[in-house]
Amino acid sequence: MRVSLTIKQNRSIINMRIKKLNTLLVVVTLCFAYSPVCANAGGGIINAKYYGIQEGIDNTPVLIKALEACKAQNASKLIIPKGTYGIYPERAHGAYRHIPNNDDGIKRIVFLLDGFKNFEIDGQGSKFICHGQMIPFDLKNSKNIKISNLSVDWDKPFFFQAEVVAVHPGQNAFDLAVFRECNYEIHGDELIFTNKKSKGENDWLNMAPPAQEDVRWEQNINWNIWFDPKTKAPVFNVEEAARLHTWNTKLNKPARAEELGEDLVRLYDATNRLPDVGWVLIIKGNLTKNRLSPAIHITNCKDIIIENTTVYHSSGIALIVDRTENVTLNKFNVLLPPGSGRLVSTTADATHFVNCKGLIKFDSCVFENMLDDATNVHGVYARVIDAVGDYTLGMGRGHSQQQGFVFAEKGDKIKLLNRLSLEPYATLTVESVKNINEYYFEATFREKVKDMVQPESVADNISWQPDVDMRNCIVRRNRSRSILISTAGDVVIDHNKFLDCTYAGVVIPGFVDIWYESGPVKNVIIRNNLFEDMGLGGGNAPIIDIAANINKKVSPPFYFHKNIIFQNNTINTFGRILVRAKSLENFQFKGNKINKSKNYPVVAPENGAAFVFDRCKDILIEKNDYNWGDTATIKAYNTTGMIIRGNKNIEQR
Amino acid sequence: MRVSLTIKQNRSIINMRIKKLNTLLVVVTLCFAYSPVCANAGGGIINAKYYGIQEGIDNTPVLIKALEACKAQNASKLIIPKGTYGIYPERAHGAYRHIPNNDDGIKRIVFLLDGFKNFEIDGQGSKFICHGQMIPFDLKNSKNIKISNLSVDWDKPFFFQAEVVAVHPGQNAFDLAVFRECNYEIHGDELIFTNKKSKGENDWLNMAPPAQEDVRWEQNINWNIWFDPKTKAPVFNVEEAARLHTWNTKLNKPARAEELGEDLVRLYDATNRLPDVGWVLIIKGNLTKNRLSPAIHITNCKDIIIENTTVYHSSGIALIVDRTENVTLNKFNVLLPPGSGRLVSTTADATHFVNCKGLIKFDSCVFENMLDDATNVHGVYARVIDAVGDYTLGMGRGHSQQQGFVFAEKGDKIKLLNRLSLEPYATLTVESVKNINEYYFEATFREKVKDMVQPESVADNISWQPDVDMRNCIVRRNRSRSILISTAGDVVIDHNKFLDCTYAGVVIPGFVDIWYESGPVKNVIIRNNLFEDMGLGGGNAPIIDIAANINKKVSPPFYFHKNIIFQNNTINTFGRILVRAKSLENFQFKGNKINKSKNYPVVAPENGAAFVFDRCKDILIEKNDYNWGDTATIKAYNTTGMIIRGNKNIEQR
Known part of the structure; x- marks a missing residue:
């Protein structure tokens, strides 16, 4: 009998040897007996088949052993032969994890990739069925990792x-x-x-x-x-x-x-x-502690690709990524399990990125029926408690789901701002960080801070502000917003469909409130998208909501957000409001087509404005085609540089 | 002005230098500037005064800095000038702690002694007032440590x-x-x-x-x-x-x-x-998660002395010790805070020892008003799940408050027994232990186990069975038992007063139930003690309860417990039962004096027995003076070798 080997690349000695073999027994013997050779050579491919993966058993010990072999042999790929595999928490790795925007605790982990490099997990279409509280994929301190061709579900939902x-x-x-x-x-x-x-x-x-x-x-x-x-x-x-x-x-x-x-x-x-x-x-x-088992957790990594991979369920965020550089999601989906009868996929966001950098890229992803947003890209505001030395600030992590979070490391640039006005007043460079406990840490800067730090300050890490490129994606039928964007990087949202969420299509927040999610945007382009039936939850939800929760006394010339272009989008809506913006400089709303929804009756206040601007500057509303049935109105408070031209059925009142 | 230095020993260069100094300023400068000298020399004494300890502030950062200096300088002693000092969790060390018989989690710790040797904390009569969830004292991996002359309380109780x-x-x-x-x-x-x-x-x-x-x-x-x-x-x-x-x-x-x-x-x-x-x-x-903040936690240490130290409150066990060799408690007390109006001290046991060895010594301690026992000395039964290799057992920690517990290490002797019969059937020597998660671990033995291990097995670590010497102590007014003893070491309980608890005076348990606390005793002497008003909670609580929760089919010649002498004790009781024992070989009850309580009315079943033996052997009841008002009766089932002689008012029926 010839063994069907699934090795595609022949980069190592071990691979060449394997190709000559023709019995399963010899292959297995080789995998174990020759592991020192493999370790020296590296780049090999390991198939979980030879570690005993099979349907109908707890495959956790099998996968842990296979991954240990991958690490020991510096393998380039773990192949999972196509199948539906149960994985259980009882014999999974146990480790305490701080997971931002989810619930911390001791987690049971199956695919634990800590310190992996240049490695791929190819599921070949496999489905992993989790049981109970566990995190199937946990990546940390790893680089150039690809996860592909697999899906994750739970035997029973957490809802x-x-x-x-x-x-x-x-x-x-x-x-x-x-x-x-x-x-x-x-x-x-x-x-x-x-x-x-x-x-x-x-x-x-x-x-x-x-x-x-x-x-x-x-x-x-x-x-x-x-x-x-x-x-x-x-x-x-x-x-x-x-x-x-x-x-x-x-x-x-x-x-x-x-x-x-x-x-x-x-x-x-x-x-x-x-x-x-x-x-x-x-x-x-419960109102809290309901985000216990994310599907994929990635922290302190670089160059991560997730491809042809679907999460059908998780308790909390399906994919949570923090302090990581470059993440590519290509056909990464969060979907209802087909034929399951369930109406909810994950119990929080589909994806969530905290203090990342480089490029976060979404291409051809489908996110449906989550109990929170499709994505939320943001930083973290750390609280400044006091100056504990000339160069050192005592700082705290503001939110219970940010405890233990790595806010900054040596070399990072930190912006100090007043939490009531959101106005930045200093930029500092981190010299060192001493973590005292999961809440409190002391950051020492190259600059003298003792006499300069102001009361009511928070800090934002401006070295970790990723670019975002989202295209060809579909977001539908979820609670909350379609997407939230809070990054100073370059953002392009292009050719997506945002359908049937309970609040706004795009939210660009600006709050130092209980969530402590930072920061202002500097360059956002939202174009060629379809927004349909936003605001299902009721009220008067805008298509794009640009917020800045600033003190009433804070006025121009300070503007929190900058440079947002909303262009060539199609909006089918049952609500009247399109744009709400506060403390925004340079906004272009042009070439968009607005129609009345065919799916739901109108829910909008009589004579409500379609555009509301508060303390903004340089607003261009141009060449939009408003076919909603009446005339859209614009309300602007303390706003300068408004240009409104070439629109159909839009006027300022 | 001459500085009053509290240094008593002159073992180091730094000490000799300090003696020549005569201003506070120079002392402080020296402490910081000369720290490398201190570190080389070792054995010095550090006074927290020079680190800024003072009443009315959060002294946590002060004490952490002082202890860092002690560690860096290899100091022999930290002196706290007498005072009442607030300590708070906000800037305390944060660390995840598995704490047996308490609730695990991230704990905030002030006195964190990790890897200390030959070190003393002398509080000089100071009182530390904790605030919120925190562990004031946490000792691990340390040797020859003394804590003396201090007390611990909380600003507000957890009850x-x-x-x-x-x-x-x-x-x-x-x-x-x-x-x-x-x-x-x-x-x-x-x-x-x-x-x-x-x-x-x-x-x-x-x-x-x-x-x-x-x-x-x-x-x-x-x-x-x-x-x-x-x-x-x-x-x-x-x-x-x-x-x-x-x-x-x-x-x-x-x-x-x-x-x-x-x-x-x-x-x-x-x-x-x-x-x-x-x-x-x-x-x-709540019924669970109510033991969050023990006062003193000691793990993996050796030669610990706690002296002239009082715990007035804690959430959970005041002093919890595991996998530690030799602990001396000399005037270690758990008391109601004087004048406070509180009626409870700690919300669980006063002291608790899990898998310790060497000698646990109590002298002149007072334990009052706890919501659980004065002490409980026991091992841990680990569950045997399956043989995962010829020499390797997959094992689990049975109780939620034993998760992450170090059950055994290389070289430890392990006894396997059947959890239904409690009969041991093998003794093994540990070669290695691999912790997979906080519940599951794999233990490899020098002996082949695959074909020998029986279903329904548990394991007890017989290398960690401490001797216990308790004398001149008072235990009073607590819920539950006075003391629990489950160790194969030599136990002497001498000249103590056990007063007013809700159940039995001494319990020697034998259960593989939800608590998974192991093991049988081999040599226990209980003499010259006063037992008064046990069983306040109602029912018919014995003075000494020797339990063995064995299957009904298990009969002699197997006996779980062995060699207990109960001698020359005075018992003032409102209940009728004195002794209940199961599966015990060699018990002597002699020279005791039993009187009717003057404090409470009789609560006892009509015609109830004073002694009940079940499947026991070699029982001697001799020269006891029973002055309770009627004749004490003895009931014995399946028991051999009963000798009853020279008693007043005691007869077998």
Whole structure:
């Protein structure tokens, strides 16, 4: 029998030797016995088949051993023969991870790439099915890594899904048929969902600290949203009104749950507006600690490519990247599992980039049905606490999901700004950073800071501001925004389709609030895109929202954001507002075509403005074709340099 | 002005130089400028005074700098000038800690001694006031360390305390006056206690992930106990009956809380038996995750002395020690803070020793008002999962509070036993241990294990079994047992007073249950002690309880425990049972004097036995003086070698 070897490149001695072999036994013997040769040679290809990968088992130990061999032999590629493979947390690597914008903790990791170089994982179309709390892919301190041709899913989702099968207005109640993949219990009067049932009826009343192998989590109903199974999108215009709460503040009483039968639950007083029969309830759980298992975590890496890869589910962000240079996403998707009946993919963003640099490139990606944005590219504002030396600032990480985050290292340029005005007042160069704990660190600068640092200051790392190139992508049916962009790098958003999200299409934020996500943009081009049915959640969501949460006293000539071009886009919308911008210098809105949505009724305030500018400068609105049915109006406060020309149905009032 | 230097030894060049100095300024300059000299010399004494320690500030950075200097200069002692010093978590060391029998997590640490040798901290009578979640003392990988002359407290306790000021039987309700140190809120209908109030009335309804500097915890009412302010002990004989629950299973409805006024709360349906006016409610919080801030954590150390040191409070165990050789506690106390009005000291054990060896010595310690035992000395049963190689077992840590625990290292002797019978069947020597994650590890042995290992096996590390010597100590007014002893080392318990605990005086356990605390005893002498008013919690608690949770089919000639002498003790008791023992070989109960308690009424079943033996061998009950008022009876099942002679009022039935 000739062995079908999947080695494509012949870069090493070991490969040439392998080609001569013709029995599986000899190949296996070689892989183990000749590993010193492999290690010396490097560049070889390892096939997980020879480490025992197979369907129907826990492949975690297999993959850990195969990756250990890749590291030891300096292999260039790990090949996974096409299959559907279960991976489990019990025998996975355990490591404490600070993961920005997700929940920190000890994580169970299967594909742990720490200190890898010039390495590829080729899944050949394989699907990995995770079980429980785990991170399938965790990359750190690695360079030139490619992940391709695979997908990731979980056996059961971390969210609760249930369809409304009856409503009882007289009782302020509705009945839910629980989705087959979800477990739930009624604790007292409360609906709880969980990965596995309690052992006994009232087990949850007892003190029973579980062994690790029996880890059980519980979530309550407080974080929730309604989806419409007909559109597979969030239900139109009810996001707040129909929200469930464990405590109903309007009625001043708790919600109550009652089990009517197996997988059939009645909820009383959970909402102030009853849902419609047929709506599907999605619950993420508690208001915090609901982002426990991202699918791919990348930190302190360089030159990462993810290609032909799909994440079907994760608890938290599907792909979270921090302090990494150059990331290419080519056909990286976040999708509903086909035929699954689920209405949600990941329970937070599809992708998220924190303090990165180089180029973040998206090409031909599809992101659908997330419970948060398709992407969010931002820095981190560190809080300045005090000067602890002439050259040293005591600093803190502002948000609970930024703890332990590497804010800066030697050589980085840091901008100090006032958190109320957002006005920068100094640029410094980092000499050293001493981490005292996950919150507090001391940064020493080349410049004297003691007498110069102002009260209420925050710091932004301007050395880590990536360029972003997003093209040919589709974002659809997600909660929240399509994309958020907060980077001083060059940004091009071109030929994408942004469809059916609950808030704005593009948000360019400017806040030093609880999230502490930094910074202003300097060069953003958004062109040739389709925006359709933004603002499903209700309210009056703009297509592009350029925010700057500055003190009311802060006025021009300071402008927070600069240079945004919004051009040749098509907007099909049921809302009236198109652009909201604050503290922005140089904005061009030109050649766009605006139509009324065919899918949803109008939700817009009477006589609302289509453009609102606050403390802006140099605004050009030119050659836009406004076919929404009335005349679009522009409101501008404390704004100079407005040019409005050649538009159809747009005028300043 | 001559500086008063507190240096007692002149072992180093630096000390001799210091003696010649006569101004504070020069001393300070020297301490910093000459540090390389200090580092070379070693053995010096550092006074925290010169690092800026003072009352009224956060002394954490001061103490960290002083300890860094001690380490760098190889100092022999850190002196803290007498004072009351605040220490805070914000700028403390941050490190993830696995702490057995407490809750793991990132801990904030002030006195971090990692890799110290021959070093003493002399507090000179100082008191350290902690704030929030932190571990003031954390020692690891250190040798010959002494901590003396200091005390530790927290500004606010981690428990909730409130006095019953009224009861309303018609409404199944009672009113609580909340202790001045405690914060609480009513969330919906639920009483919550917390370290700091929410920012707004309904802040708890919102998603507001806090920054680390603003960390806020909440606890519910589920873990609770009643104290009697007149006795300062747990309320007599009501422990279970008057327990509070958020969900009342008897009435099948939730408990409800209502705020009547500032620090005045009415609770409805929280108990099935209303408390008396004047009782004090103590709540630890949730059933799990309520042991977050031990006061002193010691791991992987040798030769530790703690002297003239008092812990007034901690969340969890005051002193938790694991994998450490030789610990001496001389006047180490856990006490109520004088004049504080608090009725509880630490919220778990006073001391706790896991997989230690050498000698654990207690002399002249006082342990009072803990919510758990005065001490618990035990090993850890690791679960055997499977043989993953001829010489290698895949193993798991059984309890959630044993995760990451170092079960064994190279050279340790391991005993395998069946978890249902507790019968050992093999002794192995560890060759290496590979930790895969905090739960799972692989241990390789010198012996072949693959075909020998039996199903349902656990492992006990017999190389780490300490001797225990406890004398002249007082244990009083705590919940749970006075002491637990599970070590194969030599144990002497001599001249102690064990007073007013809610269960047995001495427990010698034998369980492979959820706690996974190992092992049998081989040589225990308990003599000349006073046991008074054990079993306050109700039921029929023995003075000494020797347990072995073995399968019913397991019979002699296998005996789990061996060689226990209980001699010349005085027992003043309101209960009838004195001794309960299972699977014990060689027990002597002699020369003890048993009187009826003068403090509490009798709580004992009619005609209950005073001695119960099950599957035991060689029992001697001799020359005891039983003055309880009737005749003590002995019940023995499947027990051989009983000798009963020379007793007053004791007979076998």
